[in-house]
Amino acid sequence: xVYLQDLINGILHGGIxxxxxxxxxxxxxxxxxxxxxHGSFIMLGAYxxxxxxxxxxxxxxxxxxxxxVIFFILGYFIQxxxxxxxxxASMLMTLLITFGIDYVLTNGARxxxxxxxxxxxxxxxxxxxxxxxxxxxxxVKFSALLVAILLAFLLNLFMNRTKLxxxxxxxxxxxxxxxxxxxxxxxxxAIVFGIGIGLAGVAGAMYGxxxxxxxxxxxxxxxxxxxxxxxxxxxxxYGALFGGLLLGIVEAIASHFNAGYAxxxxxxxFVLVLIIRxxxxxxxxxxx
Amino acid sequence: xxxxxxxxxxxxxxxxxxxxxxxxxxxxxxxxxxSNGAGKTTLMYTxxxxxxxxxxxxxxxxxxxxxTRAHERIHYGLALVPQGRRLFPSMTVExxxxxxxxxxxxxxxxxxxxxxxxxxLFPRLQEREKQLAGKLSGGEQQMLAIGRALMANPKxxxxxxxxxxxxxxxxxxxxxxxxxxxxxxxxxxxxxxxxEIALEISQRAYVLEHGKIxxxxxxxxxxxxxxxxxxxxxx
Numbered sequence: 001x002v003y004l005q006d007l008i009n010g011i012l013h014g015g016i017x018x019x020x021x022x023x024x025x026x027x028x029x030x031x032x033x034x035x036x037x038h039g040s041f042i043m044l045g046a047y048x049x050x051x052x053x054x055x056x057x058x059x060x061x062x063x064x065x066x067x068x069v070i071f072f073i074l075g076y077f078i079q080x081x082x083x084x085x086x087x088x089a090s091m092l093m094t095l096l097i098t099f100g101i102d103y104v105l106t107n108g109a110r111x112x113x114x115x116x117x118x119x120x121x122x123x124x125x126x127x128x129x130x131x132x133x134x135x136x137x138x139x140v141k142f143s144a145l146l147v148a149i150l151l152a153f154l155l156n157l158f159m160n161r162t163k164l165x166x167x168x169x170x171x172x173x174x175x176x177x178x179x180x181x182x183x184x185x186x187x188x189x190a191i192v193f194g195i196g197i198g199l200a201g202v203a204g205a206m207y208g209x210x211x212x213x214x215x216x217x218x219x220x221x222x223x224x225x226x227x228x229x230x231x232x233x234x235x236x237x238y239g240a241l242f243g244g245l246l247l248g249i250v251e252a253i254a255s256h257f258n259a260g261y262a263x264x265x266x267x268x269x270f271v272l273v274l275i276i277r278x279x280x281x282x283x284x285x286x287x288x
Numbered sequence: 289x290x291x292x293x294x295x296x297x298x299x300x301x302x303x304x305x306x307x308x309x310x311x312x313x314x315x316x317x318x319x320x321x322x323s324n325g326a327g328k329t330t331l332m333y334t335x336x337x338x339x340x341x342x343x344x345x346x347x348x349x350x351x352x353x354x355x356t357r358a359h360e361r362i363h364y365g366l367a368l369v370p371q372g373r374r375l376f377p378s379m380t381v382e383x384x385x386x387x388x389x390x391x392x393x394x395x396x397x398x399x400x401x402x403x404x405x406x407x408x409l410f411p412r413l414q415e416r417e418k419q420l421a422g423k424l425s426g427g428e429q430q431m432l433a434i435g436r437a438l439m440a441n442p443k444x445x446x447x448x449x450x451x452x453x454x455x456x457x458x459x460x461x462x463x464x465x466x467x468x469x470x471x472x473x474x475x476x477x478x479x480x481x482x483x484e485i486a487l488e489i490s491q492r493a494y495v496l497e498h499g500k501i502x503x504x505x506x507x508x509x510x511x512x513x514x515x516x517x518x519x520x521x522x523x
Contacts, residue, residue: 179338
């Protein structure tokens with residue numbers, strides 16, 4: 001029964017990982033940018049939600065659309081102002097640039113919010129449902145998982161059913177051919193980065209309601225995002241969802257024995273997947 | 289209709305096109321022939337705006353479009369069928385065709401009408417409507433690439449190496465369709481390695497050698513030209 005509770009916790013945590021990975025994979029898949037600042041945008045999402053909660057008394061779940069819009073605009077202009085200027089540069093250059101953005105965000109957050117660990121505690125933070133006699137379902141974590149699933153569903157709908165979504169898909173498959181048929185590459189890239197960062201911000205809002213956070217959590221989250229994508233496979237939305245849930249479960253069960261085991265076990269699995277099945281557990285053949 | 293004036297173009301330090309000038313008039317079928325590496329595809333990418341020329345001008349219906357970006361040129365009615373088809377492989381045939389009409393604003397009904405027009409021309413595409421473009425045969429992919437360009441309602445079709453990698457019988461079919469397209473009043477400018485095919489379809493042609501225009505004239509005249517015969521037709 002104790003393990004069942006770990007399994008439940010793992011699934012609930014996995015939703016956040018999935019949302020982080022989904023947005024990371026969107027940016028990577030369409031633009032071939034590995035956004036090393038992704039985790040720091042998640043961190044910033046948590047702080048933005050904290051500010052909205054503390055000073056404007058906006059409930060963290062109500063603030064989701066606000067955070068999305070703020071972070072969409074932020075992402076849009078970072079792409080327009082910085083990354084679009086490097087479209088022809090090598091992969092190494094975009095890695096360096098996003099690494100630099102990560103530094104700015106992390107140290108900027110230290111400057112503004114101090115390095116202290118904070119949390120978002122609402123009136124319902126401690127509430128949980130009982131499932132049977134032994135298992136409890138924490139309300140906040142359960143809602144966060146629902147939000148992650150809902151957003152994954154909406155993103156899928158957007159990509160498959162809208163004209164803009166088709167433009168993004170076409171661009172990811174052949175950006176030159178897409179341009180020939182009227183796709184404005186720089187605008188599409190800015191929108192994609194906006195959506196990606198918007199979703200990272202929302203992942204941060206959810207993270208903030210579940211865990212304590214400080215300005216340094218970004219790089220660790222970026223690495224976890226990476227693991228999730230390796231587990232799930234790139235180029236497939238369900239892969240990110242699957243990888244996220246898997247990482248959550250592995251961590252929860254491992255940390256049942258010792259909190260330090262969570263990272264050890266997840267990295268061992270990460271390396272094993274890279275060796276045995278480099279395209280990811282749910283990845284398609286030559287997804288890239 | 290389309291005029292290139294003294295175009296120089298290349299990549300990095302390598303100059304590919306040297307002072308290329310040519311023009312295509314409304315309603316014509318014009319071919320650009322030349323061997324591998326002569327710069328034909330580079331010229332097509334320059335005309336369609338994916339690459340900017342180093343020097344020279346591109347005029348379209350009297351306007352200077354040298355600086356117009358690729359995604360805007362489709363609005364002028366300039367549609368490229370690129371070498372290697374360059375379809376969107378994980379999208380269906382229908383979605384690929386829709387992408388061709390992306391920049392046009394019209395109602396669902398009219399879109400269906402346009403689709404049917406393409407399907408009349410290439411009935412095979414209708415049979416494969418819901419299949420992924422990447423799963424089509426080479427000939428079907430070429431039909432889809434031309435269909436996608438037609439969905440853009442072009443005034444001029446630029447076709448780069450349509451015969452490459454296709455069986456002769458398929459090429460013949462596509463040539464018949466192409467002649468139908470030209471009859472509808474769409475100007476065709478094609479780049480072709482297979483000189484025999486190119487001279488058969490076109491009324492006028494240019495010969496590109498090492499990035500320079502070496503010869504130009506009516507296709508019938510070029511067909512009998514000793515230089516062309518020797519270098520390209522193997523006679």
